[in-house]
Amino acid sequence: MDDQPLPSDLPDPDSLGDSFLVYEVEVGDDQVLYYGDLAGAKEAVLRTLSPRFRERGYRVSLEYRMGEHVLVATERSTGIDGIPWTNVVLFGLTVLTTLYAGSQWYGIDVAADPLAIVGAWPFALSVVGVLAVHELGHYVFSRYHDVEATLPYFIPIPSILGTLGAVIRMNDTIPDRRALFDIGVAGPLAGLVATVVVTAVGVSLPPVPVSEGSVVAGLDIGYPPLVAGIAALLGEPLAYGDGRMVNPVVVGGWVGAFVTFLNLLPVGQLDGSHVTRALLGERIGTIQRAVPVGLFGLAAYLFVFENGRGAQLWALWGVLSLLFLRGGTATPMDETSVDRTRWVIGGVTLLLGLSCFTPIPIAITG
Structure with a gap:
């Protein structure tokens, strides 16, 4: 587990168990990575979990890194930061x-x-x-x-x-x-x-x-x-x-x-x-x-x-x-x-x- 605490506005890992069985969480500067096992097809998992993260201000994607499934949560922002x-x-x-x-x-x-x-x-x-x-x-x-x-x-x-x-x-x-x-x-x-x-x-x-x-x-x-x-x-x-x-x-x-x-x-x-x-x-x-x-x-x-x-x-x-x-x-x-x-x-x-x-x-x- 990463030493940084999980942001309070993100879903608790245990609450995702019906779709994604989380066994490790890594908190970065701009992303939170949930490592775990799929409890269903990839599209079905995303369809179930995306609304939960979206209502909390995050978007998610499912990736496969080094033999592990990773749910990547990134904070959403519809504004424009700085000069593009x-x-x-x-x-x-x-x-x-x-x-x-x-x-x-x-x-x-x-x-x-x-x-x-x-x-x-x-x-x-x-x-x-x-x-x-x-x-x-x-x-x-x-x-x-x-x-x-x-x-x-x-x-x-x-x-x-x-x-x-x-x-x-x-x-x-x-x-x-x-x-x-x-x-x-x-x-x-x-x-x-x-x-x-x-x-x-x-x-x-x-x-x-x-x-x-x-x-x-x-x-x-x-x-x-x-x-x-x-x-x-x-x-x-x-x-x-x-x-x-x-x-x-x-x-x-x-x-x-x-x-x-x-x-x-x-x-x-x-x-x-x-x-x-x-x-x-x-x-x-x-x-x-x-x-x-x-x-x-x-x-x-x-x-x-x-x-x-x-x-x-x-x-x-x-x-x-x-x-x-x-x-x-x-x-x-x-x-x-x-x-x-x-x-x-x-x-x-x-x-x-x-x-x-x-x-x-x-x-x-x-």
Whole structure:
């Protein structure tokens, strides 16, 4: 036994005997380790014990260390301690990479005048904005359900879009299917609102010239029904002749739609998996296994009938979906079914996700 006393707000080891037979406790600075033997299946043990620790302000995990089962209790904190420098730095880098990407869409010669990159701020704001609103939706509802989650981690990359998106991490158990649904669906719905606003603003702005031989001149963007529908409602075109293209802010709306569709794929830890898991429970397994099959099938179709345009993208996502499958999906502690209202919201969200799909999102034309 460790010399430090067990914190008074933690369950007494003897009270866990119905699920976990404790024979030693080790108290550390930031964790308490209960060594013992399982009195049932791992998932059943966690499902039984997690609520007991959660109500006392702790989250637990079961690990297997050096031949022993260990119940690890860590104090929960839904607040933000200090300045999250990793999040801040990644956000700053993403602003820079999206500004650089925007300079290519606007035809700004950054090499001749580095400060001119600031002129690409509408593109950077639209892309970073839709991603931030999406992740903010997750974060707000994580806090609402008292689930420990990080601030968004933006992923900068020097490319034609400037980013690979953003993610938050939930460092906690999910109390029930209702919380899993709300947290999962909040991101796509918030992101869709931002996408609609950005797209509407973008199609209303004047087109920009495209220099022959530039990177963007060799790209063909496929607009999903959501973006095309907004443009049609506002009576604005999505294609111009004579060396012109839509305002790059529209590309920000396209990014929002594309990210929404990908996130709503019901596999692994993606939002669509959280929503579907909350609605269907453990029956989600069959649907998850169908996702890579569908993605590889789409890639094969494009390879055969569309000269391979877009095939590599969906083949890549087919591989990623297989990796997501191996990572598993979120498992709520309480499996009580969600209410009818959430079923309706879930169905509408998934349908809106389909409106963000286009078989060839982007392709090289030259």
